Amino acid sequence: MANLVLRKGTHSQFQKSLQNNVIEWGTGLTIDQYFDRESTLRGTPYSQKAHFFYVLVPEDDIETTELLAHCEVYEHPALFVSTSGVAQEIKCMAIGSVFCPVEHRGKGYAKIMMNMLYKQLEQDPQVRASTLYSDIGPVFYDRIGWKTMPSKEVVIAVQPTWQVPALCQSITNKAEVDRLVTQDNIMIREEMNKVAQPAFAVLPAPEKIHWIQQRSQFYCEKLGHGDIEVFGAHIPGTDNYVTFFHNFGEKAIYFLRMRSDSDQNTKAFIALAQREALRYDFEKIILWDIPAIDGVGDKQTVIQQREESISALTIFNDTSNVTWLLNEKFAWV
Ligand SMILES: CC(C)(COP(=O)(O)OP(=O)(O)OC[C@H]1O[C@@H](n2cnc3c(N)ncnc32)[C@H](O)[C@@H]1OP(=O)(O)O)[C@@H](O)C(=O)NCCC(=O)NCCS
Numbered sequence: 001m002a003n004l005v006l007r008k009g010t011h012s013q014f015q016k017s018l019q020n021n022v023i024e025w026g027t028g029l030t031i032d033q034y035f036d037r038e039s040t041l042r043g044t045p046y047s048q049k050a051h052f053f054y055v056l057v058p059e060d061d062i063e064t065t066e067l068l069a070h071c072e073v074y075e076h077p078a079l080f081v082s083t084s085g086v087a088q089e090i091k092c093m094a095i096g097s098v099f100c101p102v103e104h105r106g107k108g109y110a111k112i113m114m115n116m117l118y119k120q121l122e123q124d125p126q127v128r129a130s131t132l133y134s135d136i137g138p139v140f141y142d143r144i145g146w147k148t149m150p151s152k153e154v155v156i157a158v159q160p161t162w163q164v165p166a167l168c169q170s171i172t173n174k175a176e177v178d179r180l181v182t183q184d185n186i187m188i189r190e191e192m193n194k195v196a197q198p199a200f201a202v203l204p205a206p207e208k209i210h211w212i213q214q215r216s217q218f219y220c221e222k223l224g225h226g227d228i229e230v231f232g233a234h235i236p237g238t239d240n241y242v243t244f245f246h247n248f249g250e251k252a253i254y255f256l257r258m259r260s261d262s263d264q265n266t267k268a269f270i271a272l273a274q275r276e277a278l279r280y281d282f283e284k285i286i287l288w289d290i291p292a293i294d295g296v297g298d299k300q301t302v303i304q305q306r307e308e309s310i311s312a313l314t315i316f317n318d319t320s321n322v323t324w325l326l327n328e329k330f331a332w333v
Contacts, residue, residue: 002058004109006116009055009070016065017053021099027249029222037218044214046207050075056113069113071098074333076208078129079192081199083320087192090128092202093121095146096333098132111144118145122316129200129316133309133332146312149324154287155302156270158277168268170276171232171241174210180234180241181206184259187239188326198320200313202331204257209243209330212256216246223248225280232256233272235265242269244276245329251282256330258290266290289327 009017018038019031026034041047056069078092095117100110121127122145134141138148171177185203192201213231220228234241242258253273260266273285288306309332313324 002060004056004068004112005059005062006054006056006113006120007062009053009067010063012065013055013057013063013067013070014053016067017055017070017097017099020067020070020101021097024099025097033222037215040218041211041214044207044211046205046211049207054113054117056109056116067101068104069098069100069109071113071117072096072333073117076131076331077203077205079189079201079203080128080315080322081192081195081197082318083198085193085196087189087195088128091126092129092131092200093127094202094331094333095130095132111140114141114144118314127316130314131202131331132312134312135308135310138310138312141312145314147314149311149313149327150289151306151309151311151327152289153304153306154290155304156274156285156287158274158283158285160274160278162271162274164271164275165268167235168233168265168272169236170230170272171234171243172229174231176234177209177213177231177243178206180232180239181209181243181257183239184241184257187259192325195325198318198322199325200315200322201325204243204326204328204330209256212245212330212332213243216244216248219248220246220280230272230276233269235268238265240265242273243330244273246276246280246282247286248280250284250286251280252284252286253277253282254329255285255287255290257326257328258287286329288329 022031022034052073054071055067057064074094076092076094078090079087080090081087121130132146142148181204217228232243240260243256245254245256311327315322
């Protein structure tokens with residue numbers, strides 16, 4: 001067998017990768033709609049700047065579209081507090097869409113690709129950390145080096161009776177999302193400097209929030225609902241806010257990123273999310289990595305470890321016991 005290499009894929013290889021993985025990640029879409037979705041997302045400022053595509057191919061046929069395995073990599077700004085206690089801005093690479101075509105499965109190609117990718121990232125002086133979200137359990141990635149992290153999920157069944165308090169308002173334009181998220185980033189930087197243990201956090205860049213919300217918009221339009229009108233909620237006059245991800249496949253609103261100083265504000269955000277969920281006949285509100293909230297619907301609320309999208313993290317060349325802070329949905333790819 002020829003030597004295998006990991007390299008950035010060509011345009012044709014990327015197109016082929018979409019044909020390969022539509023079956024996995026194009027649920028509910030035709031192949032044309034899937035291509036359309038990916039092309040829309042790749043056109044966003046976030047993707048233009050941060051998206052990379054890798055293939056595992058034979059060294060003697062590097063431009064082949066007969067891909068042995070492929071994956072996508074997204075660059076994120078992140079903060080890392082080492083034992084020295086000062087938050088450093090670092091580059092974190094998030095891995096997604098790890099795929100081996102059906103006919104090549106079971107021959108170790110995904111493992112070879114991920115081992116090569118791990119080494120490549122580890123040797124890159126610009127890169128300090130890498131994250132991913134496993135849909136195939138914790139073992140595969142953990143053995144390579146991406147360590148399984150707590151992956152909490154709070155699922156709240158939508159209840160039509162909740163009232164939205166007057167102090168809480170919808171975010172209805174992208175400029176407001178930018179303003180609140182930018183302010184949040186400034187505060188996260190300050191807060192991370194006060195963290196007393198080794199810690200890591202992806203920063204919620206405004207363009208990343210827009211990228212995920214663009215995905216919602218794509219489905220909203222295709223399903224004939226027009227434009228998404230509510231991008232989140234906030235408490236005017238404060239820095240408390242939440243951004244939403246409308247997941248039409250799961251019939252759920254995810255909280256992408258929330259800053260809330262009180263249970264009262266959190267409940268107000270949930271109430272507004274419920275109102276928004278009812279507009280599309282959604283069934284649940286899902287929050288990742290948010291502390292348990294007293295009295296939020298009792299039996300209607302389930303707190304569980306996720307079985308899909310299991311978080312995994314590596315900080316290269318660091319053996320300290322790092323806590324992943326703000327491990328909310330916005331960091332997902
Ligand atoms: C998951 C996937 C990438 C594995 O590709 P592959 O090339 O067949 O995997 P490998 O042959 O390299 O397997 C390496 C190891 O992972 C294990 N493994 C493979 N697929 C697995 C799965 N779905 N769940 C758990 N473990 C798996 C293998 O048993 C093997 O273990 P071993 O080293 O102890 O023998 C491939 O099945 C795929 O593309 N699936 C659909 C997309 C998907 O789910 N991607 C993962 C998203 S997080």
